[in-house]
Amino acid sequence: MQKFDAIVIGSGQGGNPLAKKLEEKGWKTAIIEQRYAGGTCINDGCTPTKAMIACAKVAHTVFHSKDWGVHSHGFMVDLPFIVARKNNIVTEFRGGTIKGLQSNNVSIFMGTAVFTGHKTIKVTGHKGEENILTADHIFINTGATPFIPPIPGLADVPYLTSTTLLDEVTIPKELIILGGSYIALEMGQLYQRLGSHVTVIESASQLVSKEDADVAAVIKKMLESENMQIHTGTQVTHISRNGKKISVDITTGEDKDTITGTHILIATGRTPQTAALQLQQTNVLTDEKGFIQVNDKLETSEPGIYALGDVKGGPAFTHISYNDHLIIYKNLFENANTGIKDRQVPYCMFTDPQLGRIGITEKEARKEGIPFKIACLSMDKVARAIETGQTRGFMKALVHEHTNKILGAAVIGTEGGEIMSILQMAMLGGITATQIREMVFAHPLYAESLNNLFMTLEKPAP
Numbered sequence: 001m002q003k004f005d006a007i008v009i010g011s012g013q014g015g016n017p018l019a020k021k022l023e024e025k026g027w028k029t030a031i032i033e034q035r036y037a038g039g040t041c042i043n044d045g046c047t048p049t050k051a052m053i054a055c056a057k058v059a060h061t062v063f064h065s066k067d068w069g070v071h072s073h074g075f076m077v078d079l080p081f082i083v084a085r086k087n088n089i090v091t092e093f094r095g096g097t098i099k100g101l102q103s104n105n106v107s108i109f110m111g112t113a114v115f116t117g118h119k120t121i122k123v124t125g126h127k128g129e130e131n132i133l134t135a136d137h138i139f140i141n142t143g144a145t146p147f148i149p150p151i152p153g154l155a156d157v158p159y160l161t162s163t164t165l166l167d168e169v170t171i172p173k174e175l176i177i178l179g180g181s182y183i184a185l186e187m188g189q190l191y192q193r194l195g196s197h198v199t200v201i202e203s204a205s206q207l208v209s210k211e212d213a214d215v216a217a218v219i220k221k222m223l224e225s226e227n228m229q230i231h232t233g234t235q236v237t238h239i240s241r242n243g244k245k246i247s248v249d250i251t252t253g254e255d256k257d258t259i260t261g262t263h264i265l266i267a268t269g270r271t272p273q274t275a276a277l278q279l280q281q282t283n284v285l286t287d288e289k290g291f292i293q294v295n296d297k298l299e300t301s302e303p304g305i306y307a308l309g310d311v312k313g314g315p316a317f318t319h320i321s322y323n324d325h326l327i328i329y330k331n332l333f334e335n336a337n338t339g340i341k342d343r344q345v346p347y348c349m350f351t352d353p354q355l356g357r358i359g360i361t362e363k364e365a366r367k368e369g370i371p372f373k374i375a376c377l378s379m380d381k382v383a384r385a386i387e388t389g390q391t392r393g394f395m396k397a398l399v400h401e402h403t404n405k406i407l408g409a410a411v412i413g414t415e416g417g418e419i420m421s422i423l424q425m426a427m428l429g430g431i432t433a434t435q436i437r438e439m440v441f442a443h444p445l446y447a448e449s450l451n452n453l454f455m456t457l458e459k460p461a462p
């Protein structure tokens with residue numbers, strides 16, 4: 001049995017920096033990874049999707065170049081090149097992760113971790129080699145994997161997930177996507193722009209169901225304007241294969257229909273990777289979906305064992321997993337007494353244009369009875385957007401009626417994520433809407449339109 005001070009299970013976005021920091025503090029630290037260093041974000045999440053989305057944006061710009069008075073005579077999409085480019089970026093980032101761990105002297109075990117006791121773990125490597133490790137402190141960062149819903153017939157068709165689709169080197173002719181949230185919309189627009197005919201089927205009554213209805217409606221319109229077919233409030237009742245085609249039976253209200261396509265992507269959420277850990281060997285409790293239960297400080301029900309990142313449920317983003325590691329580290333070494341409850345949770349959906357989001361939505365504010373005003377500005381009123389020909393979307397901010405402080409914002413627009421981050425900073429610093437309305441921004445930035453956004457604030461919310 002090899003004794004460590006700390007064991008990190010999973011080389012995800014929280015586990016890697018934590019392992020390095022613990023080793024720097026003089027804790028003998030092991031990290032266990034069953035697949036690739038860097039976890040989902042680097043290998044089949046943020047990095048590869050954003051690399052390919054950049055290529056799709058170029059295709060879209062070339063296709064529409066005449067809108068800017070530039071005429072191109074035909075073009076072709078080289079998907080093998082795009083996939084290879086993506087793979088090079090992924091390999092570089094993955095290599096950087098391994099180098100970082102090695103240069104900090106973290107002991108790396110490639111294999112699958114299973115609890116065999118309260119604080120003991122067996123690691124089985126790819127060739128069957130076994131190592132038994134123990135430590136007083138264990139950090140679970142095993143992430144999540146695509147959730148495959150129990151739809152009749154689905155198991156009998158060759159479905160794709162966000163992981164497998166990224167390695168296809170032939171453009172799917174007709175791509176049906178189940179789900180209408182981040183993965184479905186980012187990947188749907190990506191493949192539509194590369195040449196697929198994409199149909200999105202979302203069971204909830206609107207796309208991105210956590211967002212306000214006006215935000216979801218603008219996103220739907222924007223994607224439909226690129227010829228994506230979108231069904232919302234639609235249930236899939238059966239899936240089957242007819243020769244080379246996949247048929248999806250759907251019901252929307254009273255209407256029944258069948259959609260056919262050459263490929264189907266399942267983007268209906270993600271499920272935590274906890275089953276294989278055999279947590280029953282220790283005292284770590286999970287909820288009914290398998291997410292590890294943690295308190296505000298990310299401690300599990302077993303003293304000395306923590307969970308960070310997607311595996312604990314809640315917002316599933318790279319920056320949240322990264323912040324989880326900071327919270328654990330600061331509490332362990334700096335007596336920080338900090339937690340996850342009150343932190344900011346920004347996010348950005350990388351459709352084009354993006355959706356940047358921070359703070360509460362309008363529907364949450366109404367539910368909680370918070371007195372608020374709404375500032376709203378259409379992107380076709382923004383000088384920079386008009387000049388660059390990027391007028392789709394709008395900005396919306398919720399402002400406290402009495403304090404004039406910003407409560408939340410949604411920015412659909414080019415660089416929407418960056419504009420949202422400016423508002424996020426204002427929220428952190430307690431800067432009011434009036435201050436932003438009168439602030440001097442460089443002209444003609446998108447940021448400058450925040451002056452105009454808050455000029456719309458004259459009337460209280462209806």
Ligand SMILES: Cc1cc2nc3c(=O)[nH]c(=O)nc-3n(C[C@H](O)[C@H](O)[C@H](O)COP(=O)(O)OP(=O)(O)OC[C@H]3O[C@@H](n4cnc5c(N)ncnc54)[C@H](O)[C@@H]3O)c2cc1C
Nearest residue numbers: 010012013034039040041045113142143309310316317318
């Ligand atoms: C297609 C896609 C696009 C995304 N885009 C974005 C984005 O743009 N921005 C954003 O913020 N987030 C994005 N996300 C979400 C983001 O990738 C995750 O929130 C983030 O990677 C969470 O990381 P994590 O630290 O929880 O674990 P992960 O990165 O998932 O890492 C967990 C690691 O644990 C390993 N592991 C699991 N079980 C075991 C075991 N028993 N033994 C050993 N190792 C094990 C896994 O192999 C994996 O490497 C995207 C996700 C997907 C799928």
Ligand SMILES: NC(=O)c1ccc[n+]([C@@H]2O[C@H](COP(=O)([O-])OP(=O)(O)OC[C@H]3O[C@@H](n4cnc5c(N)ncnc54)[C@H](O)[C@@H]3O)[C@@H](O)[C@H]2O)c1
Nearest residue numbers: 179180181182183201202203204267268269316348349350
């Ligand atoms: N830009 C980003 O930050 C980004 C990008 C991609 C993914 N992610 C992360 O990855 C996670 C997973 O993303 P996701 O989009 O797969 O999941 P999600 O949980 O956000 O959305 C799943 C969607 O599928 C729908 N759905 C569920 N079952 C269905 C069915 N049978 N038929 C049709 N629709 C169904 C749900 O109503 C929901 O809208 C997210 O939580 C997100 O945090 C983030």
